[in-house]
Amino acid sequence: MREESKRKKDIHILLADMxxxxxxxxxxxxxxxxxAYFSDYEKAANMLTYAVGQENIYVALDExxxxxxxxxxxxxxVFGSYPYLHIVAVKEEYRSxxxxxxxxxxxxxNASDSSSAKYFLTVDDFNPGAKKLYENLGYKCVGELPDFYKKGINCYLMMKRRG
Structure with missing residues (x-):
């Protein structure tokens, strides 16, 4: 792993555009x-283009x-009421x-201004590192969804309460 990727990286986050x-x-x-889910370029492009159009995607930029x-x-x-994290992804050489x-x-x-907010996300069983990160940030597993997005892959539904 490159030395640069071992240090905390300063970023700014802004609404994504095309x-x-x-x-x-x-x-x-x-x-x-x-x-697992977006190896097809067109599928990935369509999903992310939709997210940009909905103003639901933000990018982390360096200096x-x-x-x-x-x-x-x-x-x-989630239930038309609570924030749901669909995807968080970091460039491979900048992970950790x-x-x-x-x-x-x-x-x-930014996802909710409610003092009683609940935040939701799903994480797949093949991604224990992400699950550990979410647990370290206070998310709790509230359910398991077998074969949820794809047969043979179990998904954990996680939730965190604000405060």
Missing amino acids: KYIDSCIEILQNSDLGR NEKCLGFIYYMTNG CGIGKQLMKFFED
């Missing part, structure tokens, strides 16, 4: 999540405006630099 779509597709397709990761969430994605944590903080700070 100029970042290719970077987001590349980041997604080079992740375990992307390999040179290079896209290092993104987060895609819906403010009322704190970017994922910064994106998660952005999600929690």
Whole structure:
């Protein structure tokens, strides 16, 4: 692993537009999540283009405006009432630099202004590192969804209460 990727990376997060779509597709397709669900370029492009159009995707940029990761969430994605994190992905060589944590903080700070908010996400059984990150951030597993998105892959539904 490169030395640069072992240090905390300073980023700024902003609403994505189409100029970042290719970077987001590349980041997604080079992740375990992307390999499992979005190996088809057109499928990934369509999903992320939709997210840009809905203004539900934010990019993590370095000081040179290079896209290092993104987060895609819906403010009322669970039961029409609670924020749902759809995807968080970080460029491979910048993982373990704190970017994922910064994106998660952005999600929690911006997805709801309710003092009693509950945040939801799903994480697949093939991604124990992400599940551990979410647990370290206070998310609890509230259910298991066998074969939820794809046969043979179990999904954990996780929730965190604000405060």
